[in-house]
Amino acid sequence: MIWLDTLIQGLMLGGLYALFAAGLSLVFGIMRLVNLAHGDLIVLGAYLILGIGTATGLNPFLAAALALPPMFALGWLLQTALLNRVLGEDILPPLLVTFGLSVVIQNALLMGFSADSRKLPVGPVEAQSLPLGPVNLGVMPLVTFVSAVAVIFGLNQLFYRTALGRAFRATSDDPVTAQLMGIRPDRVFAVATSIALVVATIAALYLGARANFDPATGPARLLYAFEAVIIGGLGSLWGTLAGGLVIGLAQAFGAALNPEWQILAGHLAFVAVLLVRPRGLFPRAND
Amino acid sequence: MRKVLLPLVLFLAVVLLAALPVIGSRALVQDLFMVLCLLVLALNWNMLAGFAGLVSVGQQAFVGVGAYGMFACVILWGMDPLAGLLVGGLVAMALSVPVAFFTFRLNGAYFAIGTWAVADIARLGISQWKALGGGTGTALPKGAVQDMPGIQAIRALIGGSKAAAVDALTYWLALALVLAMLVASWLFLRSRMGLGLQAVRDNPVAARSVGVDPVRLKALVFLLTAFGTGLCGGLLFIQIGRISPDAAFSLLDWTAFVIFITVIGGIGTLPGPVIGVLVFYGLQRLLADYGTVYLIVLGLIGIAIMLFARRGLWGGFTQRTGLDPLPLSHAAPRPVTPTDP
Known part of the structure; x- marks a missing residue:
């Protein structure tokens, strides 16, 4: 019975990591940008929600909704003022x-x-x-998990069913030809980063609701998120969800064996998957 | 004239630095020890990221493993710290083999994440080593450090306490490590292999077409820099005297600072890290009282350099003036003209 409980906990935790990773996956898939500040942007979002909540007295869920427009704008600003200037062949800048x-x-x-x-x-x-057969399922973890699936589903619909998604895919595959078709890559990139920060704000809500956070929380979360993206494979959003679940399950089972092994088990799962499949589980693109 | 002047200035600078424990205060020696160690780390990271194109954010793994290797030798097997230092470096190099095997499968930006994950694995793994204090860490026995060979001779030379002599000895070792790194880097980069490495960085396809094997060269650089970084880690923690997994595997101290130093001075140039560490030390002294502001300033400078002057201060200087006193390239052979007498 304890194992079933651990399994469910791992899946729920994986949902949270997939939320952290979804924005990263989108940005990485479209412009090959590894955003090392993504974890700190999530923490920034959590403080913004907290600030709006304390100022207006609103519930965090409503405060998060109010935080979405400024985070969208921040993403736009970040991409146009800073990141578009350094994107290029060289990955270092x-x-x-x-x-x-x-x-x-x-x-x-x-x-x-x-x-x-x-x-x-x-x-x-x-x-x-909620009592679910032999185990109890927390409402907040369940809401987090459902949100993660919904966000991934929504992003996937956007990616494959809309004109904007077509522009995303075209720019990802071949920016030069996309430009010939009247797409402006820097605009596309700006929209992508803005959407990524909207997703980051949703992730921030569940991060802040689940556990304590402080200004130094970002980097560790970023590492789990990146592991999820890499396990999933470049450009595959459902792959990112799968990657999040792998990390979440590994951490939950590691913690069940010995609380000190939680994080270590997640990292080891990451290494193990990549030793078998260096390009991740479901790579969409070829590089 | 310039040919004589530059070596003379460099020589005088080294002599001055070497004489510092005799003429300077102990606080200054301790400060400069830290600066020299950061310089060693920066020179190693610059070889990796600037020349071999391996952007690692996990070099703290080798600092930590080198330091823990040294601690294990002293505490568990009663060895001399200086011998432990060497063992620590070798252990770090041995670790770099499986790490390279794993991370080299990840290309480009994935490599950075892979090295970071490996460093975290190393930190968490070492935290399980109960004999060395587990997650809370442990301290070096005081006697072990103060009975290192040469301590008595140094006391006779500079006077002062045993602790001051230990500071002087570690300082000289750091200085020697810097000089060895500089000379070795310069010789390596001008050698056949170094030229191959720079060719791979500038145009991988062309380099391969003339027979350069990028993976072999990069693996070699990864291995050697792991050794240098591990040695430096051991040395740092002989002087600090106390170790814990969080301090030994600190991303901020052993990788973030080092990245900023290299980027500010000029990534992919040999004198870059030297310039960078001077700027870093200056900023640190200037903003020491403001703590977090100092880190914000450092981050902003790093971003500005990447936006406006990608090759850093030294790269900008050589580009502006066309002057490169320490060229890494070889001059083209003189054309043989029939009119030559």
Whole structure:
């Protein structure tokens, strides 16, 4: 029975990691950008939700909805003012710029909010659970998991069913030819990063509701998210969900054996998958 | 004139640095020890990222393993710390073989994430080593460090306490490591293999077509820099005297700072890290009282350099003036003209 419980916990945790990773996966799939600041942007989103919540007295879910437009705008600004200038053949400049950004955001948050850990007050729903056969399922983890699946489904629909998605895929496959067809890659990239930050805000809501966070929380989450993206395979959103589940399950079972092994088990699963399949489980593109 | 002046200035600088423990204060020696160690790490990272195109964010793995290797030798097997240092470097190099086997399968940006994950695995793995204090860490026995060979001679030379002599000895070792790294890098980069490496960086297809094997060269650089980084890790923690997994595998201290130093000074240039570490030290002294502001400034400078001057301060300088006192390229042979007497 304990194993069934662990299995379900792992799946729920994997949903959260898939949410962290979805925005990264989108951006990486479209412009091959490894955004090392993504984890810190999620934490920034969590502080924004907290700030809006305290200022207006709204429930974190409503505060998160209010936080979406400014995060969308931030994504646009980030891409047009900074990242578009360094994208190119050489992978070093975008890596180093996002690395610098990560340090700046982390320390700016530290100055603004101190190192005290915070939590988003979601109210009574936090403690509720549903009896599911022999085990109990927390309502918040379930909502997180359903949101993750919904976000991945939504992004996939956007990617394969809309004109914007066609532009995304065209720019990803061949930016030069896409330009000949009247697509402006820098605009497409800006929209992609904006959407990624909207997804990051949703991830921030569940991060803040599930556990304490502080300005230094970002990098560790970023690492799990990247592992999920890489396990899933380049450009595959459902693959990212699968990757998140692999990491979540490995961490849950590792923790069940020995609490100190939780994170280690996740990393080892990542290494094991890549030793067998270096390009991830479901790679869409070829590089 | 310039041919004589430059070596003379460099020589005087080295002599001055070497004499520092005798003429300078102990606080300054400790400060500069840190600067020199960061310089060693930066020179190694620059070889990896700037010349071999291997952008690693997991070099703290080798710092930590080198340091823990040294601690294990001293605490568990009663060896001399200096011998432990060497063992630590070798252990780091041995570790780099399986790490390379795994991370080299990941190309480009995935490599960065792979090395980072490996460093975290190393940190968590070492935390399980209860004999060396597990997650909370342990300290070097005081006697072991103060009985290192040469400590008595150094005390006779500079006076002062045993602790000051230990500071002087570690400082000289760091200085020697910097000089060895600089000379070795320069010789390597001008050698056949080094030229091959730079050719791979500048145009991989053309380099392969003339018979350069990129994977072999990159693996060699990865292995050698792991050794250098591991040695430096051991040396750092002889001086610090206390170790814990979080300190030994710190991403901020042993990789983030090192990346900023290299980027500011000029990535892919040999003098770049030297310039970078001077700027870094200056900023640190200037903004020491502001803590987080200092890191924000460092991050912003790094971003600005990538936006406006990709080859950093040294790269910008050589580009502006056309002057490169330490060229890595060979001059083209003089054309043989029939009119030559």
